Amino acid sequence: IQVxxxxxxxxxxxxxxxxxxxxxxxxxFKNIHxxxxxQTVIVLLVDQIIESFKGL
Structure with missing residues (x-):
């Protein structure tokens, strides 16, 4: 029993x-996620800024 x-x-x-x-x-995983x-949000924001400058 002891064993x-x-x-x-x-x-x-x-x-x-x-x-x-x-x-x-x-x-x-949570941290990486x-x-x-x-990073994805930053990329999207940069894309939007570039697009709005193109519109000017």
């Missing part, structure tokens, strides 16, 4: 580590 407890304890630790890793990855969105 089983040790094994499940180790498994739990590994699972917790894995979940932490996934959380880190999803945070990174936000950066991508803001």
């Amino acid at each position: 089983l407890r040790d094994l499940t304890g180790k498994l739990d630790e590994k699972q917790i580590e894995a979940v932490d890793g996934l959380n880190d990855i999803s945070e990174e 936000c950066n991508f969105l803001s």
Whole structure:
């Protein structure tokens, strides 16, 4: 029984580590996604500014 407890304890630790890793990855993904969105918005704004200057 003790061996089983040790094994499940180790498994739990590994699972917790894995979940932490996934959380880190999803945070990174959110950051990348936000950066991508803001860059896209900037590009669209620049395009609009250029278009409005062409109209002058």
